[in-house]
Amino acid sequence: MDNLMKLKEQIEEYKAYNEQERRDKEEMLRHICESEHILTRDNKNAHFTVSAWIVNPDRQKVLMAYHNIYQSWAWLGGHADGNGDLRQVILKEIEEESGLKDIKFLSDHIFSLEILTVSGHEKRGEYVSSHLHLNVTYLLEADTELPVRIKEDENSQIGWINVNDIGKKSTEKWFVDRIYSKLCDKVCRTVK
Incomplete structure (x- = not known):
C-alpha cells in the first residue's frame, strides 16, 4: 500500500476532537480522493x-519558532513534499528547523487535523499564491535543556514558550484562538 493510502487510512481512523476537526477531516478525505499531487506543492490549491x-x-x-514569513511565533512543521509518511517528514522538519534530534512521539497516532x-x-x-494546507499534527516531547538552533532562512528565534504565554507571543490570533488553544486543551484533557 502506498504512503498516500496509508495516510488516508490514518485520517479515516482519526477520531475528531471537535466540529472543526470533523469538517476538516471530511474535506481532507475529499481532497485525497479528488485531487492530484496532493502530497506535493505541484497542487497549487491544496497540499x-x-x-x-x-x-x-x-x-x-x-517549542515554537519565530517564523520569518509570518513574523510570529508558531509551531514547527513543513510540507510533505511527496512523502506520505508524515511522521518521517515531521522528524526531518524538527531537526532542520531547530536542530533537535532527541525527541519522542507521545502517540503513534495523529494528534490533530486542521485545514x-x-x-x-x-x-x-x-x-x-494563496492556497490551503491540509495539515496533520503530531504530539511530541523533548527536554527543555537540549540545545536548539535557528534555521536562518525560515526562523529568527526558537524557544520554549509557557502554554499560558502563547497568546502573548503569537501574533496570529486565528491560530491562537482556533489551533494552539485547542492543542493545549487537548494535551490537558487527553495526555497523561
Whole structure:
C-alpha cells in the first residue's frame, strides 16, 4: 500500500476532537480522493503539510519558532513534499528547523487535523499564491535543556514558550484562538 493510502487510512481512523476537526477531516478525505499531487506543492490549491506540537515533560511549555514569513511565533512543521509518511517528514522538519534530534512521539497516532489558509506571500524571491494546507499534527516531547538552533532562512528565534504565554507571543490570533488553544486543551484533557 502506498504512503498516500496509508495516510488516508490514518485520517479515516482519526477520531475528531471537535466540529472543526470533523469538517476538516471530511474535506481532507475529499481532497485525497479528488485531487492530484496532493502530497506535493505541484497542487497549487491544496497540499499536505505536517506540524509538531512539542511539549516538555511536564506539559507546561511548547517549542515554537519565530517564523520569518509570518513574523510570529508558531509551531514547527513543513510540507510533505511527496512523502506520505508524515511522521518521517515531521522528524526531518524538527531537526532542520531547530536542530533537535532527541525527541519522542507521545502517540503513534495523529494528534490533530486542521485545514489552514495560507495568504499569498513571497518566498525566496518568488510569489506564492494563496492556497490551503491540509495539515496533520503530531504530539511530541523533548527536554527543555537540549540545545536548539535557528534555521536562518525560515526562523529568527526558537524557544520554549509557557502554554499560558502563547497568546502573548503569537501574533496570529486565528491560530491562537482556533489551533494552539485547542492543542493545549487537548494535551490537558487527553495526555497523561
